[in-house]
Amino acid sequence: MRRYTVPALAVTATLTALALLPATAASADSAVLTYDSAAGSAVSVGDVLTASLAGGTKAALATSSGGSSGITCTGSTLSATVTANPAAPGTATESATSQTFSGCTSNVFGVTGVQSITVNGLPYSTAASSDGTVTVTPASGSTIQTTVVLSTLLGSVTCVYRAPSLAAVSSNSTTSLTFTNQAFTKFSGSVLCAGNGYFSATYAPVTDSSVSGAPAVYTN
Incomplete structure (x- = not known):
């Protein structure tokens, strides 16, 4: 029987684009x-935007596009600084x-626990356009990388995954940022x-944590 471990997490999302599609003119x-x-x-240049998983949702790391086998995490946060x-x-x-990621579990055969999920190589550049598209890219000549450490029936296993870039879609109606089936390939x-x-x-809501009360952020 084949054994599989978990896929890597997309950064920042890095891992981490933080802007929203306009709901109104x-x-x-x-x-x-x-x-x-x-x-x-x-929003002022230098402000820090933050977001956690939308209520009642999980971050999913599937072994196939749209699949149910892989890892789910009950907690995840994003943080980014506005540069323009x-x-x-x-x-x-x-x-x-x-x-960051927390509360991660796996339903993959042979995996007994998720020790850590780490987004490497931060910071990454994020471009948030007025049409709601958000793109995350690494420094020139680099890649987006995530390292996953698992406990398995054969001991601890480290999986490193890379992607050339990531894409997300934002929405002002829910002040959310959504990543869907963002693909990584195994590097090692x-x-x-x-x-x-x-x-x-x-992730929702995306907020400006540099402003009193951390108000929601919108894209125009």
């Missing part, structure tokens, strides 16, 4: 990123600085490591 002089509402105040926020329509940029690890990994998760 914004004023002509609105910035791409605003807080409180689509027509609210412009031009007038809309346009593209805001961010530096994705952190992504035991034969027990699956050859590919697919990351899906919804």
Whole structure:
């Protein structure tokens, strides 16, 4: 019987693009990123945007696209610093600085526990466009990398996965950021490591933690 381990987590999401698709038309002089509402105040350069998994959802790391075999995590957070926020329509940029995962379990045969999931090589560059598309890219000549350490029937196994970039979709109606079946390929690890990994998760709400009350962030 074949044994598989878990796929890697997409960064930041890094792991970590943090902007939202406009639900309503914004004023002509609105910035791409605003807080409180689509027509609210412009998010300042240097502000830190944060998000956790949407209530009642999990981050999924499947061994096949759309599959149910793999790892699920009950907790995950994203953090990014705004580096540019031009007038809309346009593209805001961010530096994705952190992504964490917790409460992770696996239903893969032979895997007895998930020791850690680590997003490597941060920060990553994030581009959040007015049309709601969000792209996460590594430094020139590099890749997005995630390391997964598992407990298996054969002992501890380390799986390293890489992707050239990641994409997400944002929504102002739920102030959310969604990654769907973002594909990684195995860079190194035991034969027990699956050859590919697919990351899906919804983070909401995305907030500006540098502003009092941490208001929700919108994209225009």
